[in-house]
Amino acid sequence: MPMNRLGLGLGLGMQRGGGSAPPAIAPENTALPAISGNAYVGSTLTASTGTWLNGVDAYAYQWKADGANVGSNQNTYVPVSGDVGKVITVEVTATNAGGSTPASSAATSAVIAVPANTVAPAITGNALVGSTLTCSTGTWSGGGSQTYAYQWKSAGSNVGSNQNTYVPVTGDVGNTITCTLTATNAAGSTPATSNATAAISAAPFQAMALGAFINISGSSRQSMLPGDFLNEG
Numbered sequence: 001m002p003m004n005r006l007g008l009g010l011g012l013g014m015q016r017g018g019g020s021a022p023p024a025i026a027p028e029n030t031a032l033p034a035i036s037g038n039a040y041v042g043s044t045l046t047a048s049t050g051t052w053l054n055g056v057d058a059y060a061y062q063w064k065a066d067g068a069n070v071g072s073n074q075n076t077y078v079p080v081s082g083d084v085g086k087v088i089t090v091e092v093t094a095t096n097a098g099g100s101t102p103a104s105s106a107a108t109s110a111v112i113a114v115p116a117n118t119v120a121p122a123i124t125g126n127a128l129v130g131s132t133l134t135c136s137t138g139t140w141s142g143g144g145s146q147t148y149a150y151q152w153k154s155a156g157s158n159v160g161s162n163q164n165t166y167v168p169v170t171g172d173v174g175n176t177i178t179c180t181l182t183a184t185n186a187a188g189s190t191p192a193t194s195n196a197t198a199a200i201s202a203a204p205f206q207a208m209a210l211g212a213f214i215n216i217s218g219s220s221r222q223s224m225l226p227g228d229f230l231n232e233g
Helices: 002-018
Strands: 030-032 045-047 051-053 058-065 069-071 090-097 101-102 116-119 132-137 139-140 147-154 157-159 177-185 186-193 205-208 212-214 221-223 229-230
Touching: 030 058, 030 101, 045 058, 045 090, 116 186, 132 177
Parallel strands: none
Antiparallel strands: 030 051, 058 069, 058 090, 090 101, 116 139, 147 157, 147 177, 177 186, 205 229, 212 221
């Protein structure tokens, strides 16, 4: 009888201690991955793993630009010029013995680049003292919200103010005028300069008629009031 009880005790002990472990459970995401950094061409974006339950043995990363795969299996990605205007996301896949589970980040803002000039600014108007010159913005790539600053130059020296127009003065006579426009967005700034105007000329001389003049076509005399003008030249 004692031997039987001992054998029974050992048998029960083996049953209690020899059971199989519970099956592993695949990772469960509780906080999505997130992307940090600026969505600019050449600027590094970094993905966090997010938060997971059930243990994680490894993470894999798949970056996407407007849903198309880009980059490599790294937690960082540097946007390229082909990404301009596209949003970036990253899919993180967490793996353990129980399996794999993916989770995707929110998208970045659309990727932008430092402005690049594709059509130079241009000046319109007459190269005359007192006549308004106007500078166009030209055409720019790079995306984002762009602002423009203007610097007028007379024979290479700064003149005028930060406006898209300039009115030449007597000191500009004989000089050519250019306009340097600087385009800026969140990624940076780039200048571009227009072609030069012709040399600035003085405006045609205008004389105030204080008396009468004779109409050459006849003998009649027409009176002119002060403030009337004759253009000469």
